[in-house]
Amino acid sequence: MDDNLYTQHNHVIRKLVFVSILLALIVVTLGAHARLTHAGLGCPDWPGCYGLIDVPETAEQIALAEQVYPQSQVEPVKAWNEMIHRYFAGLLGLLILAIAFISVKKRAQGTPLGLPLLILVVVTFQAALGMWTVTMKLMPIVVMGHLLGGFTTLSLLFLLYLRLNPHRVNRGDFSIKKYGRFALLGIVLLTGQIALGGWTSSNYAALSCVELPICQSGWQEQITFENSFDLIPPERESYEFGHLSHDERVTIHVVHRFGAIIITIYLTWLLLMIYFKAQTSTFKASAVVAGLALIIQVSLGVSNIWFSLPLSVAVGHNLVAALLLLALIKLTYRLRRNI
DSSP, X not given: OOHHHHHHHXXXXXXXXXHHHHHHHHXXXXXXXXXXXXXXXXXXXXXXXXTBSSOOXXXXXXXXXXXXXXXXXXXXXXXXXXXXXXXXXXXXXXXXXHHHHHHHHTGGGTXXXXXXXXXXXXXXXXXXXXXXXXXXXXXXXXXXXXXXXXHHHHHHHHHHHHHTOSOOOOOOOGGGGXXXXXXXXXXXXXXXXXXXXXXXXHTTOTTSOOSSSSOSTTHHHHOOOSSTTOSSOOOOSOOTTXXXXXXXXXXXXXXXXXXXXXXXXXXXXXXXHXXXXXXXXXXXXXXXXXXXXXXXXXXXHHHHHHTTOOHHHHHXXXXXXXXXXXXXXXXXXXXXHTO
């Protein structure tokens, strides 16, 4: 096979993947914004909104919408927050479909096939989770799953982008190769922490603790694990604004706090070890980028409590979590291949 032809095919698909990564970051951010502005049920149906492809805004449209959906009050701002998220998510889905199609068509030229098809499966399931988020009325496990689905889609796209990189130069920095497995564990721990964050948000427990570093006084007596992490909750007409007791929400929040402390200590150790033991600037730079993302993420987490969950900070907390995950993926990818 002609190496130039292989490089040309990969260059085209790599551009599409890069655009998809940017779009996935936007979708993750818009999803957080919709969730934090309580717009998850801004449209009571899916994929449209009150039977429209946009949002009912005229008096006639609103009257008809409330007649068809009497249990829902039309709130155009919330509906637009949700629909804009759906528009971008739909565009991302189409781009991923195009990437999968090109990968199948160009597989004979060496274009990766398995990963693009896996991403297509994941984004299809992610669309189903988006629908269930509405039809199951913000059931916490579905909302958390939808969040994790977005992060998974983003991570797989980034991994595909790394695999399509034509500039693979062996650097032989074997002094830190052993940290590849520790970095992989860091990804697992960070993913668990992101899941805890999703569980905290979907159960409306973000402001159950309003003091630092753990919670307000007396939190130890409020800890209860009986129902705090039940994946299948009692059936309710809607889970909007939560269904758990105060003590259960405090428990969820405290577990998320302890998780944040553990992952911060672990990643700080890992990144410092890599930075000081690496012999090449490539690994040092990767460690610095991940370290900066970690510092910003911790600062945003503290700011969420200190300033009572301002929207911009809370959305930023979600976005930087995604960027930190990508930084860890890149570092781990290089460590595992020592390039």
